[in-house]
Amino acid sequence: xxxxxxxTTQNVNINFTAASVGERLAAYFIDLAIKISYCLIVYGxxxxxxxxxxxxxxxxxxxxxxxILLFFxxxxxxSITLESLFEGQSFGKKIIKIKVVKIDGxxxxxxxxxxRWFFRLIDITMMYGLxxxxxxxxxxxxxxxxxMTAGTAVITLKSNVTINSTILEEIGSEYVPVYxxxxxxxxxxxxxxxxxxxxxxxxxxxDTVKKLRxxxxxxxxxxxxxxxxxxxxxxxxxxxxxxxxNM
Numbered sequence: 001x002x003x004x005x006x007x008t009t010q011n012v013n014i015n016f017t018a019a020s021v022g023e024r025l026a027a028y029f030i031d032l033a034i035k036i037s038y039c040l041i042v043y044g045x046x047x048x049x050x051x052x053x054x055x056x057x058x059x060x061x062x063x064x065x066x067x068i069l070l071f072f073x074x075x076x077x078x079s080i081t082l083e084s085l086f087e088g089q090s091f092g093k094k095i096i097k098i099k100v101v102k103i104d105g106x107x108x109x110x111x112x113x114x115x116r117w118f119f120r121l122i123d124i125t126m127m128y129g130l131x132x133x134x135x136x137x138x139x140x141x142x143x144x145x146x147x148m149t150a151g152t153a154v155i156t157l158k159s160n161v162t163i164n165s166t167i168l169e170e171i172g173s174e175y176v177p178v179y180x181x182x183x184x185x186x187x188x189x190x191x192x193x194x195x196x197x198x199x200x201x202x203x204x205x206x207d208t209v210k211k212l213r214x215x216x217x218x219x220x221x222x223x224x225x226x227x228x229x230x231x232x233x234x235x236x237x238x239x240x241x242x243x244x245x246n247m
Contacts, residue, residue, distance in 0.1 A: 016101070016153075016155040016156075017155060017156050018141055018142040018153060018154065018155055018156070019096075019098040019142060019154040019155055019156045020142070020156070021133070021136055021137060021142070023096050023098050023156060024098065024136065024142075024154060026092070026096050027090065027092035027093045027095070027096040027098055028092060028124075028129075029092070030091065030092035030095055030096070031078065031079070031090050031091060031092035031093075034078075034091055034092070035075050035078060038074065038075060039072065039075065042071050042072070046071060052067075077117075078090070079113075079116075079117055079120065080113050080114060080116075080117040083100055083108075083113045083116075084110050084113050087099070087107065087108075088100035088101060088108055088113075093154075097156060097157040097158050098154050098155065098156050098157065099154065099155055099157055100112075100113070100116070100147075100152050100153075100154055101152060101153060101154075101155055102151060102152055103141070103151055103152065103153050104151060108150075108152055111150075112150040112151065112152055113150075115146060115149050115150035116146035116147065116149075116150050116152060117146075118146070119144070119145050119146030119149060119150075120146060122145055122146075123135065123144040123145050123146050131144075131145070132144040132145070132146075135148075141153050142154065171238050171241055171242055175238065175242055177238070177239040177242045177243060178225065178226075178235050178239055179220075179222045179235065179236060179239050180239075180243070181220045181221055181222045182220060182222065182236055182239045182240045182243060183240070183243050183244075184219065184220045184221075185216075185219070185220060185240060187244075189219075190237065190240050193212060193216070193233065193236070193237070194237055196208060196212060197209065197212060197233050197237075200212070201230070206229070206230075209229045209230060209233065210229050212229075212233055213229045213232055213233060216232075216233070216236060222236075
């Protein structure tokens, strides 16, 4: 699967996995099944049971088209409406656990969803979706034309979460915290600290570790009493877990 690195407005890189072609197709067919079910219900209730088609026999062609459009208009705006309401997800995407996001870190706007919706005509409707399929397969971010134009991507929300990918730290029952002022930090702060700390350690980038230490000290008022910067940040992570788990 393709990896996406999104730089947020706080200048923090967050890595996501792009939704696979299979996931996108599965979501599409679920949504298609919902649309077909809606059409069958509308036809059964209004055209077969109520018999509205009989009343339409005496109408002119434009009136008939207007009535048909009225009944089936929800199908036309299905994707843009749901993605706008559910922040990038239709029912199919919710079930498959994928989502539309902006690749610049912002929440996708109605305008972005509108662009994607317009391009469905090219990506999905024309040539039975072959254009969109080829574009997604050949694009390193798994984007169709609508995504590339809107600056969006579809990511998977599924993940194999381990303790290393969360803010959790393994601490024993006998653990004694060192820095009580660590509670001034938030879960998001700790996630950023841990992510950058792990990356810096992996690369041997101790300048970044020092910058993290300086930032923690300036924000919390904590004074480093640990032997090294690495040990200091490890203690900060453990202390935060201790206090938040025992609140």
